[in-house]
Amino acid sequence: MLEETISLRYKIAGGDFSNAGYASSQIKKRLQKLNIHQKLIKKIVIALYEAEINVVAHAYNAVIIVNIDNDKICVNIKDNGPGIPDINQAMEKGYSTASSKIREMGFGAGMGLSNIKKNSDKLEIRSKVNEGTEINIINYRIYPRNENN
Numbered sequence: 001m002l003e004e005t006i007s008l009r010y011k012i013a014g015g016d017f018s019n020a021g022y023a024s025s026q027i028k029k030r031l032q033k034l035n036i037h038q039k040l041i042k043k044i045v046i047a048l049y050e051a052e053i054n055v056v057a058h059a060y061n062a063v064i065i066v067n068i069d070n071d072k073i074c075v076n077i078k079d080n081g082p083g084i085p086d087i088n089q090a091m092e093k094g095y096s097t098a099s100s101k102i103r104e105m106g107f108g109a110g111m112g113l114s115n116i117k118k119n120s121d122k123l124e125i126r127s128k129v130n131e132g133t134e135i136n137i138i139n140y141r142i143y144p145r146n147e148n149n
């Protein structure tokens with residue numbers, strides 16, 4: 001079988017709630033056209049959507065790169081933003097620094113990062129205060145002892 005990586009690239013603008021979720025929905029359509037297992041698409045899109053909303057709510061701008069390999073799908077979201085001073089604290093369910101304006105729009109429950117973790121086989125988060133945050137969400141296409149791919 002031909003080994004090749006397909007790469008998708010999207011930009012996200014911080015603060016732009018009118019377009020929040022657009023990149024995730026476009027990527028979902030692209031994954032569906034590539035005949036990727038529905039359960040895998042669901043995991044990736046849930047995690048990606050939360051990461052996209054986090055950029056809109058907490059950062060300035062970002063680039064999403066999705067690399068589709070034969071064995072795995074990697075989503076990289078790299079933002080310019082304030083960064084996360086304490087990643088372990090940010091990962092806690094219910095922890096949020098969201099403003100009242102963001103909470104009024106229905107975000108800010110502090111569940112996004114734990115939802116990303118739940119929907120990733122492997123999650124890497126790197127962040128530098130006053131620079132930005134980079135998230136890698138990795139999901140494998142073939143699980144040993146599991147029929148889902």
Ligand SMILES: Nc1ncnc2c1ncn2[C@@H]1O[C@H](COP(=O)(O)OP(=O)(O)OP(=O)(O)O)[C@@H](O)[C@H]1O
Pocket residue numbers: 050054055057058059079081082083084090091095096097098106107108109110111112113114133
């Ligand atoms: N890209 C980011 N840049 C800067 N800070 C972030 C970023 N993503 C998350 N954070 C910080 O981590 C906290 C927790 O994020 P998480 O997504 O779990 O919750 P939330 O965005 O506050 O609320 P929810 O996702 O439930 O709407 C945020 O409140 C924010 O302080």
Ligand SMILES: [Mg+2]
Pocket residue numbers: 050053054108111112113
């Ligand atoms: Mg969030």
